[in-house]
Amino acid sequence: MEDGVRRWLVDISQWNPSQDQFSFLVSRLPPHEQAAVTRFIRFEDRKRALVSRLLQYTLVHEVLGIPFGKIILDRTIEGKPYLNLEWDFPFPNFNFNVSHHGDYVGIASESVCLVGLDIFSLVVPQQETALEFIKNFSSYFTVLEWKKIVNAGISDEILAEFCRYWCLKEAYVKATGAGLGFGLHRLEFHHTNWTNISVCIDGVESREWRFCLFELDKKHWASIAKGHPRKAVESYQRALTNVDIEDEKYWNRLCLPDPGFIPRAVEQLLPL
Ligand code: COA
Numbered sequence: 001m002e003d004g005v006r007r008w009l010v011d012i013s014q015w016n017p018s019q020d021q022f023s024f025l026v027s028r029l030p031p032h033e034q035a036a037v038t039r040f041i042r043f044e045d046r047k048r049a050l051v052s053r054l055l056q057y058t059l060v061h062e063v064l065g066i067p068f069g070k071i072i073l074d075r076t077i078e079g080k081p082y083l084n085l086e087w088d089f090p091f092p093n094f095n096f097n098v099s100h101h102g103d104y105v106g107i108a109s110e111s112v113c114l115v116g117l118d119i120f121s122l123v124v125p126q127q128e129t130a131l132e133f134i135k136n137f138s139s140y141f142t143v144l145e146w147k148k149i150v151n152a153g154i155s156d157e158i159l160a161e162f163c164r165y166w167c168l169k170e171a172y173v174k175a176t177g178a179g180l181g182f183g184l185h186r187l188e189f190h191h192t193n194w195t196n197i198s199v200c201i202d203g204v205e206s207r208e209w210r211f212c213l214f215e216l217d218k219k220h221w222a223s224i225a226k227g228h229p230r231k232a233v234e235s236y237q238r239a240l241t242n243v244d245i246e247d248e249k250y251w252n253r254l255c256l257p258d259p260g261f262i263p264r265a266v267e268q269l270l271p272l
């Protein structure tokens with residue numbers, strides 16, 4: 001693909017490295033990234049953190065041809081990773097976003113639009129019902145969204161509906177780079193059978209965003225948000241070189257159908 005658009009997904013439940021293999025891969029990362037992996041206690045968390053970084057470096061390498069050792073990924077104050085601008089980009093607004101939850105780690109990239117990705121999975125503690133558990137999070141939803149969730153049907157359908165709304169909201173705040181500090185309750189999603197998804201922000205419908213929802217399996221959902229680079233928070237706008245992209249170019253890219261995820265194995269992400 002010549003357009004810098006990628007969607008990759010790794011199922012980490014299929015990857016069972018030995019301690020030595022794992023340590024080798026960690027050792028190939030820049031020192032600050034190594035610490036970001038080893039700070040986790042649980043091996044599952046370390047796996048997600050490592051694969052997240054392998055995806056980021058491999059994607060930048062494959063799309064832009066930058067040698068692995070020369071890639072510099074910085075983070076905004078809100079934590080969103082971006083490629084350091086020292087390099088001459090073929091794609092002015094090249095940006096990417098990673099998410100990891102449960103069995104999956106994914107990455108999405110765009111070269112014109114802003115992109116946010118969220119992967120979400122929900123496990124209800126044994127002693128609680130689905131409804132009891134999700135009630136703890138009701139303040140993140142609007143009245144209309146909450147009604148749709150609790151009236152979705154049996155327990156599994158309620159959970160599924162919850163996950164769909166949640167990952168759409170997160171994909172938006174991850175695209176802008178604001179993170180959860182933005183206030184998920186400020187977003188209200190509308191849809192027709194989970195296609196034609198649109199968002200109202202602080203009660204006002206925004207036409208400048210496109211959303212896509214994926215059921216990865218019965219337990220995991222993913223969503224992609226695409227929007228205008230000028231909607232990024234200030235810290236992330238500084239990571240892009242053409243925030244005021246021409247309208248026509250932007251709309252052409254925004255309206256393209258989402259290409260969907262390509263599965264990748266960790267073995268295909270080895271540092272070069
Ligand atoms: N915007 C977009 N992406 C972000 C981000 C942000 N503000 N912060 C981190 N990310 C990326 C990272 O790549 C991270 O993975 P990595 O650490 O392995 O590289 C990935 O998103 C994690 O996403 P996800 O798996 O979906 O995690 P999550 O659901 O637990 O939460 C955020 C993700 C971004 C919503 C949440 O961590 C958040 O709100 N962070 C902002 C915190 C903040 O504002 N701090 C201010 C300090 S001054």
Ligand code: MG
Binds near residue numbers: 099101118119120170
């Ligand atoms: Mg998330």
